[in-house]
Amino acid sequence: MASTTALPGWLPFANRVVKFLHRLGLPLGTIQLLSVPGRSTGELRTTPVSPFTAGAHQYVVSPVPKSDWVRNAGAAGWGMLRRGRVSRRVTLETVTDPAEKEAALRAFPDQVPNGVPFFVKVGAVTSASPDEFAAAAPGCAVFRVGPA
Structure with missing residues (x-):
């Protein structure tokens, strides 16, 4: 199942709330804030993500690869x-590597159950089935997180 291109309208508001709570020192569940430099400005841009472990590695994923x-x-x-x-x-x-992407995404619904509804909302999957998440791997972005 391919993900849709439109993000939910509530997402910018929800992201602002999560960022605010983190600034207060109140993280929510598995959510962390990832700040990466912008491609043109180099300024750090921040978004909520839920890092998780699959095998020996930590990952962050997105059902919206663009x-x-x-x-x-x-x-x-x-x-x-x-x-x-x-x-x-x-x-x-x-x-x-397709096999690593599938393995990582197969672990996602068990490791980050609160992230499953977002994958459903954007059309990447229809359920929390690990097999369905693995099948969605080609349409998702997967990053291996390591020490700097």
């Missing part, structure tokens, strides 16, 4: 992950 944060992360190869008031610099390596 979103600005995905394109910025791919171009920069690094970012700052913040949980509450604690930040760490990380590398962001674009995963191109």
